[in-house]
Amino acid sequence: MFNLNIDEYSTSELEELFSLSGIQYSKETLKNAYLRSANQTNHTNTSREFTSQMKKDTNLFLEKVYNSLLSSHSQNKSIPQDETNTIFSHTNFPVIKPPNSTMSPNSKMEPNKGKKNIITIDSRFRDDVKSQQGNFNISLKETFNNVNSITIDNLNPPDKIIMISEQMGNNFFTIDIGGNRQVIILPDFTQTFSTKRSFIKMIIFLRSFKKQMDNIGGLFSRLTLLPKSIIHLVNSDVDITDSEILTNPLFANNPDLLSDSISFSLNTEDMFIDDIPQYISLDFGKTINDKDDPTDIRKKLGNILGFQNKVYKKSITLEKPSASIHGDGPLNLNYVQYGYLIIDDFQTNGEVNIYGNDLTYSGCQSIAATSGKIMTKIDFGRGVGTGLDRFTNIPREYTGFVNINKFHISLIDEFGRALDLANNDWSFTMLLNTKKN
Numbered sequence: 001m002f003n004l005n006i007d008e009y010s011t012s013e014l015e016e017l018f019s020l021s022g023i024q025y026s027k028e029t030l031k032n033a034y035l036r037s038a039n040q041t042n043h044t045n046t047s048r049e050f051t052s053q054m055k056k057d058t059n060l061f062l063e064k065v066y067n068s069l070l071s072s073h074s075q076n077k078s079i080p081q082d083e084t085n086t087i088f089s090h091t092n093f094p095v096i097k098p099p100n101s102t103m104s105p106n107s108k109m110e111p112n113k114g115k116k117n118i119i120t121i122d123s124r125f126r127d128d129v130k131s132q133q134g135n136f137n138i139s140l141k142e143t144f145n146n147v148n149s150i151t152i153d154n155l156n157p158p159d160k161i162i163m164i165s166e167q168m169g170n171n172f173f174t175i176d177i178g179g180n181r182q183v184i185i186l187p188d189f190t191q192t193f194s195t196k197r198s199f200i201k202m203i204i205f206l207r208s209f210k211k212q213m214d215n216i217g218g219l220f221s222r223l224t225l226l227p228k229s230i231i232h233l234v235n236s237d238v239d240i241t242d243s244e245i246l247t248n249p250l251f252a253n254n255p256d257l258l259s260d261s262i263s264f265s266l267n268t269e270d271m272f273i274d275d276i277p278q279y280i281s282l283d284f285g286k287t288i289n290d291k292d293d294p295t296d297i298r299k300k301l302g303n304i305l306g307f308q309n310k311v312y313k314k315s316i317t318l319e320k321p322s323a324s325i326h327g328d329g330p331l332n333l334n335y336v337q338y339g340y341l342i343i344d345d346f347q348t349n350g351e352v353n354i355y356g357n358d359l360t361y362s363g364c365q366s367i368a369a370t371s372g373k374i375m376t377k378i379d380f381g382r383g384v385g386t387g388l389d390r391f392t393n394i395p396r397e398y399t400g401f402v403n404i405n406k407f408h409i410s411l412i413d414e415f416g417r418a419l420d421l422a423n424n425d426w427s428f429t430m431l432l433n434t435k436k437n
Helices: 011-017 027-043 052-071 199-216 218-222 228-233 255-259 301-305
Strands: 115-122 135-156 160-164 172-177 180-185 189-192 223-227 261-266 279-283 311-315 323-330 338-344 374-379 396-412 427-434
Touching: 011 052, 027 052, 115 135, 135 338, 135 374, 160 301, 172 218, 172 301, 180 199, 180 218, 189 199, 199 218, 199 223, 199 255, 218 223, 223 228, 228 255, 228 261, 228 323, 261 279, 279 323, 311 323
Parallel strands: none
Antiparallel strands: 115 427, 135 396, 135 427, 160 189, 172 180, 172 279, 223 261, 261 323, 279 311, 338 374, 338 396
């Protein structure tokens, strides 16, 4: 077991642990070195020699090293030298080499040395214009040889994402009113991130549902979808189809409705007793053909509507002839809050820097979270712009030099589904660091 007592290391020895010995490094480089070491420690399998407690102690030690170097940071460093003092393995526990040991022959190339090549990846220039903007191949006009790292420098993410669509597989669910079952298929719903949340988008969605119910007719035309706090007013003060609904004080003076849960309400007023159905149920767990579906319920429409279970059922009695089914959480029309940028460089020796531990493996086997192909995580919740606060900027370093002339680019959600970008193009800029001739 290596020494985790930081007091027994000099500053230069601490720098060696992060492979920063003898170079001029910035605070950002220091942070990236720390994150890289911590990330690799977290990916190291525990064993009899490297227990979970030892992993925690190692992470704490690395954090102390980072804070110590940060406090004593100086731009005047000695001459660079290629030495890697921290070795991590995905099958063995991490080993911190003692100070002044010999250089590893497989040490990584220092990414700050060499020539930097600026490359813009623009979905408009994808190899096949018929492919989706969220999942495409792009070939470079020349091959870049002796590449030792790539970094995202600038990002112009898409402004629009289709949240509900056939492609996403989340545009349908089943309603059963007293034995009359109908698969409800909703139209595509698109969100624009450059605009603020407003009642307009909510009302558009609620109206589209009501229109579907009216088209089906019968008992379904008596079904309405509204925020829970005003569902009791559906037959008196609130008509979602009213063109003046935005001026209704219930909406105009109640911004909390945007974070309210929603309710399905069946109006049985003026119905003969024999015509009143015995129950109403919602089923979010079936296929579009109303068959059993093993798909993760979190990928279905119910999750967007705030319903966390597969089936909801409400009995209708003479004492309570009207029935409402309430969601467990708020309506979330901004369903896609973040995405992962996958850059497949067709190489096998890149480091795993971003680990999508929230990625499920259903529908995502070809882009496993540990494949090393996840380049960055993009925050769609911050509107538009190219600021570094919108994405994680950690270089992908190679354990040797590689040659690159094409990429496969994907934008995926946490379930590995390629995002539907509503035919909107987007772009980002990369820095390819290559060895000087």
